[in-house]
Amino acid sequence: MIQAGQPHSEPILSVRHLTTRFRTDLGLVTAVDDVSFDIHAGETVGIVGESGCGKTVTSKSIMRLLPERVSRIDPASKIMFRGMNLATASESRMRSVRGDQIAMIFQEPMTSLNPVFRIGWQIEEALKYHTDLNRAQRRQRSIEMLRLVEIPNPERRISEYPHQLSGGMRQRVMIAIALCCEPDILIADEPTTALDVTIQAQILNLMEGLKRKLNTAIMLITHNLGVVAQVCDRVLVMYAGRVIESGTVHDIFHRPQHPYTQALLESIPKRGRREHGKRLPTIPGIVPSLHHLPAGCRFAERCRFRQDQCVDHEPELLETSDGRAYRCFFPITQAPMAPTIGGSDVPA
Amino acid sequence: MSLLEVRHLVKHFPVRGGVLNRVVGHVHAVNDVSFDVRKGETLGIVGESGCGKSTLGKMLIRLIEPTSGTITYEGQDITALSHSQMMPLRRTMQIIFQDPYSSLNPRLTVRSLLKEAIAFHRIVARNEMDDYITELIRRVGLRADAADKFPHEFSGGQRQRIGIARALATKPEFIVADEPVSALDVSIQAQVLNLLMDLKDEFGLTLVFISHDLKVIQHFCDRVMVMYLGHAVETLPCLELDEQVRHPYSKALLGANPIDDPDQRRPLTILQGDVPSPFHMPAGCPFIGRCPDVIDRCRAEMPPIVEREPGHRVACWVANEDVAEPAAPAKSLG
Numbered sequence: 001m002i003q004a005g006q007p008h009s010e011p012i013l014s015v016r017h018l019t020t021r022f023r024t025d026l027g028l029v030t031a032v033d034d035v036s037f038d039i040h041a042g043e044t045v046g047i048v049g050e051s052g053c054g055k056t057v058t059s060k061s062i063m064r065l066l067p068e069r070v071s072r073i074d075p076a077s078k079i080m081f082r083g084m085n086l087a088t089a090s091e092s093r094m095r096s097v098r099g100d101q102i103a104m105i106f107q108e109p110m111t112s113l114n115p116v117f118r119i120g121w122q123i124e125e126a127l128k129y130h131t132d133l134n135r136a137q138r139r140q141r142s143i144e145m146l147r148l149v150e151i152p153n154p155e156r157r158i159s160e161y162p163h164q165l166s167g168g169m170r171q172r173v174m175i176a177i178a179l180c181c182e183p184d185i186l187i188a189d190e191p192t193t194a195l196d197v198t199i200q201a202q203i204l205n206l207m208e209g210l211k212r213k214l215n216t217a218i219m220l221i222t223h224n225l226g227v228v229a230q231v232c233d234r235v236l237v238m239y240a241g242r243v244i245e246s247g248t249v250h251d252i253f254h255r256p257q258h259p260y261t262q263a264l265l266e267s268i269p270k271r272g273r274r275e276h277g278k279r280l281p282t283i284p285g286i287v288p289s290l291h292h293l294p295a296g297c298r299f300a301e302r303c304r305f306r307q308d309q310c311v312d313h314e315p316e317l318l319e320t321s322d323g324r325a326y327r328c329f330f331p332i333t334q335a336p337m338a339p340t341i342g343g344s345d346v347p348a
Numbered sequence: 349m350s351l352l353e354v355r356h357l358v359k360h361f362p363v364r365g366g367v368l369n370r371v372v373g374h375v376h377a378v379n380d381v382s383f384d385v386r387k388g389e390t391l392g393i394v395g396e397s398g399c400g401k402s403t404l405g406k407m408l409i410r411l412i413e414p415t416s417g418t419i420t421y422e423g424q425d426i427t428a429l430s431h432s433q434m435m436p437l438r439r440t441m442q443i444i445f446q447d448p449y450s451s452l453n454p455r456l457t458v459r460s461l462l463k464e465a466i467a468f469h470r471i472v473a474r475n476e477m478d479d480y481i482t483e484l485i486r487r488v489g490l491r492a493d494a495a496d497k498f499p500h501e502f503s504g505g506q507r508q509r510i511g512i513a514r515a516l517a518t519k520p521e522f523i524v525a526d527e528p529v530s531a532l533d534v535s536i537q538a539q540v541l542n543l544l545m546d547l548k549d550e551f552g553l554t555l556v557f558i559s560h561d562l563k564v565i566q567h568f569c570d571r572v573m574v575m576y577l578g579h580a581v582e583t584l585p586c587l588e589l590d591e592q593v594r595h596p597y598s599k600a601l602l603g604a605n606p607i608d609d610p611d612q613r614r615p616l617t618i619l620q621g622d623v624p625s626p627f628h629m630p631a632g633c634p635f636i637g638r639c640p641d642v643i644d645r646c647r648a649e650m651p652p653i654v655e656r657e658p659g660h661r662v663a664c665w666v667a668n669e670d671v672a673e674p675a676a677p678a679k680s681l682g
């Protein structure tokens with residue numbers, strides 16, 4: 001029972017009933033709807049789900065980085081971190097949490113790096129804020145950080161502007177900034193999306209190292225299920241603002257309960273001659289608009305197991321005794337779960 | 349027949365520095381790359397971040413001017429064309445941009461964005477415009493109400509579809525797809541790949557498909573060209589990738605790819621050594637700094653591209669040791 005849920009340790013981050021709404025021209029939308037999960041120190045939790053399902057909004061809610069003018073975290077939401085409720089913490093409180101204790105690598109490196117400042121300056125700013133290093137030390141440390149994330153010629157790159165770097169290099173600069181102050185929790189929103197696999201392997205190694213060395217908890221948002229399979233302990237599957245399934249990485253990949261999770265896994269391109277150039281299995285239809293959410297199960301319109309009940313009522317998130325949860329009236333396997341969850345089939 | 353013939357394409361970006369902002373050096377983004385793309389074929393390009401894939405892709409449709417080399421499209425050397433001579437080809441040759449965030453004008457609705465390109469190239473009559481746009485939006489799997497929204501109202505995946513719709517709007521024959529599915533989650537990725545496959549069949553599209561995901565390239569493309577530091581180091585049919593791959597960098601790419609199964613976790617191949625800098629191209633093979641197989645000759649001389657078998661070209665001293673004399677550069681690169 002090492003990785004699966006780690007029931008004996010206190011979670012470092014505990015999210016309960018997180019609900020985040022946006023004001024739009026077409027009215028109020030609930031982008032994240034009653035999301036609850038825990039992350040423990042030293043654990044990697046993956047969040048997967050269709051584009052627009054609320055992964056980034058979930059992480060930006062935790063960081064309180066959403067535009068205040070148009071967004072609102074429901075007052076009943078709880079984001080517990082070191083005895084603080086981040087959902088209601090003051091902005092000055094949040095400023096000391098952000099970057100220092102919880103760091104985030106953003107999905108869009110180009111828009112989160114400031115285009116008018118040299119990248120060295122941007123790293124040094126982060127160091128200035130979060131460390132006591134003097135100017136020369138900060139410069140030195142910035143160069144080291146760039147070298148750590150395998151940016152060639154860091155001494156030179158440091159005086160370049162973001163547009164002079166390739167997409168992958170910009171992403172690595174973002175990672176360098178996030179790692180500057182050795183955070184307790186690292187939220188990585190698609191950290192390897194723009195990278196080729198050899199660099200991706202390095203970044204994953206880098207994050208693994210951080211986790212081992214500092215017991216950092218990692219929340220990893222990615223659409224790359226290979227990466228999830230390789231590094232995550234637990235997985236949260238989201239759909240249209242809801243958590244629709246969660247469990248250990250083994251359960252999710254080998255014993256998915258929710259039809260969406262199953263369909264998601266099937267749509268990965270398979271290697272090999274027989275599959276080459278074949279159309280891939282897809283999920284028919286599209287995600288419901290947040291403006292017109294169905295009364296029943298949010299996946300019902302696209303689900304191959306749909307019954308009348310699914311259209312009329314939304315299933316509750318059902319938590320089972322073995323630490324998994326799913327939101328479906330007709331889960332894939334009704335059979336009792338094999339008693340191996342978190343046991344021998346989980347490599348250390 | 350080759351639709352596109354690329355010969356000795358080179359792009360060096362000047363680097364400025366110092367108080368006088370003089371050119372102090374050059375980034376060697378693309379170095380002497382040659383290849384052919386047959387009509388209806390999909391060529392995959394894979395390689396390290398910063399190895400020059402986007403630069404190459406943009407040169408193919410002349411969004412970036414090459415430093416030297418030629419690009420021949422349907423028998424016509426397009427590198428020599430003036431801006432106005434290039435105009436008709438701007439419709440035929442399109443690009444799906446890598447970054448769906450910064451490539452869409454934030455002030456335009458999807459409709460105006462598409463209208464711009466459609467009107468400019470007079471694709472349909474004015475009174476058919478709205479129907480055409482509705483159909484385009486449907487074709488890429490967006491809701492009809494997407495037409496009157498602004499880019500910021502979409503998630504990453506949805507924006508990528510807008511990028512595809514924009515590229516398709518002018519009914520192109522040739523598309524450079526620069527990482528079109530990298531920002532997408534797998535179920536949408538499958539839809540977009542199927543969409544591109546359908547469009548390929550429907551319109552006989554020829555594609556250059558840039559991706560860092562070898563698995564996607566293996567599934568989707570006919571041939572793959574592996575790039576490293578601006579060089580094409582290996583080219584081969586995708587179906588032969590697993591068994592025939594020879595270049596140590598291509599092998600590393602395969603070994604670093606995580607498998608979609610938590611029971612098959614494996615130590616990923618981590619390349620040692622420094623990522624070389626395109627400012628200071630190493631003498632010899634571009635891969636020397638990280639290559640696990642390096643021998644003395646690699647440091648001294650650039651390995652020539654050898655056509656080991658028809659359609660399988662490799663640039664590596666060690667991988668080609670079994671081939672007696674490097675053959676003269678092949679005439680046809682198909």
Ligand SMILES: Nc1ncnc2c1ncn2[C@@H]1O[C@H](COP(=O)(O)OP(=O)(O)OP(=O)(O)O)[C@@H](O)[C@H]1O
Nearest residue numbers: 022031051052053054055056057501502503504505
């Ligand atoms: N500023 C905003 N105003 C209005 N709606 C927004 C805003 N930001 C996000 N949304 C909406 O919230 C929903 C969730 O978006 P989010 O960015 O969290 O998706 P995601 O799961 O991260 O998707 P992707 O995989 O594409 O990054 C989307 O439907 C999006 O349109």
Ligand SMILES: Nc1ncnc2c1ncn2[C@@H]1O[C@H](COP(=O)(O)OP(=O)(O)OP(=O)(O)O)[C@@H](O)[C@H]1O
Nearest residue numbers: 164165166167168361377397398399400401402403
């Ligand atoms: N306008 C520019 N000025 C100077 N250097 C540039 C410019 N555009 C690109 N470069 C440099 O050229 C090299 C190749 O960049 P390119 O964007 O083509 O790489 P890429 O293979 O597409 O990378 P990625 O996978 O990260 O998108 C990089 O070293 C980059 O920094």
Ligand code: SF4
Nearest residue numbers: 297300303310328329
């Ligand atoms: S509740 Fe019904 S519609 Fe929803 S996923 Fe389960 S079977 Fe499908």
Ligand SMILES: [Mg+2]
Nearest residue numbers: 055056107504
């Ligand atoms: Mg996101």
Ligand SMILES: [Mg+2]
Nearest residue numbers: 167401402446
């Ligand atoms: Mg690129």
